[in-house]
């Protein structure tokens with residue numbers, strides 16, 4: 001829930017409260033409160049904080065107002081998934097097992113599922129798991145990443161084209177929605193879908209029909225849609241960059257994938273799984289002493305994807321220093337103590353290390369401005385943002401997102 005003086009879920013009419021002042025989220029450990037870049041900030045116990053986990057009864061000062069947190073209602077019991085895995089996703093924490101149970105229930109139906117969570121938390125993996133246990137599991141699984149295709153090509157990609165729709169359209173082409181007929185269409189980064197295309201997706205969800213580009217006749221499609229985004233979609237609705245009607249159509253079942261820093265107890269199992277997937281497979285015993293503690297202490301802004309990269313680095317450059325932020329420079333080439341690497345592993349290590357250095361240098365040269373750095377690198381801001389998350393690189397000075 002967003003608290004603020006304009007366009008917020010909880011409106012507080014006070015001139016010391018910013019339009020969108022802070023976010024409150026109920027978690028197992030308490031209420032998470034996060035400053036959304038407000039002018040007067042959040043003060044808890046006399047200390048100004050960006051983010052805090054507060055127990056019931058705690059008080060937060062926002063400008064001249066004091067917010068008291070009290071939990072109401074009777075506690076509800078959430079069913080937990082009996083296993084520490086769901087499809088290819090692993091997780092032993094209560095949060096993940098509650099999520100697995102929720103997604104398993106959702107999989108049985110036909111409703112659209114919206115997965116929300118930071119980049120790298122496993123949204124695509126979970127979407128795939130939904131498909132794999134759903135009655136549509138024998139049908140196609142089709143992925144469309146709304147952030148990876150130029151906005152002017154999305155419509156053709158998704159809904160197809162008819163012959164002669166534009167110069168060069170020499171034959172009709174099936175869109176991804178049509179290819180997913182009988183199965184599941186996963187719309188990744190749905191928050192990036194341009195406003196002008198949103199009514200077309202809404203139409204598809206409501207009427208189960210698509211109209212190919214240049215065509216006049218709608219075609220029936222039988223697809224189940226699972227969508228995901230790392231954007232706070234409700235805030236985009238308030239900011240009018242995402243249509244409210246489409247949001248409600250997508251969020252028939254909404255699930256939050258928690259960031260890895262809120263479930264460090266999942267790390268040992270994840271590391272075990274990531275090590276076992278390497279060639280040759282490795283085990284926790286192959287890690288240097290104390291590596292697991294260090295991995296559990298890290299905040300993981302890039303979530304499981306960043307953890308995966310760190311585990312790869314650790315096995316290629318088996319020194320604890322390779323886990324520390326900024327370790328990439330010393331890992332530019334396979335270290336002498338590295339086990340003998342295959343060409344693929346060595347090449348991957350060098351590319352990863354090069355990418356991290358390249359991104360850092362451009363961000364520094366552009367004073368932490370992500371858009372300017374992306375322009376200089378010749379890539380989209382969204383792609384740079386995703387690469388930063390993947391490599392756990394933050395813009396110096398905070399930068400703009």
Ligand SMILES: Nc1ncnc2c1ncn2[C@@H]1O[C@H](COP(=O)(O)OP(=O)(O)OP(=O)(O)O)[C@@H](O)[C@H]1O
Nearest residue numbers: 088089090118119120121122123124125230304305
């Ligand atoms: N619970 C998990 N168990 C095992 N592997 C995981 C888990 N969560 C994420 N991963 C791995 O982490 C990587 C990132 O996951 P995924 O692509 O599903 O994240 P995402 O949330 O969809 O990211 P993005 O928002 O950037 O698209 C993948 O390699 C995936 O296999």
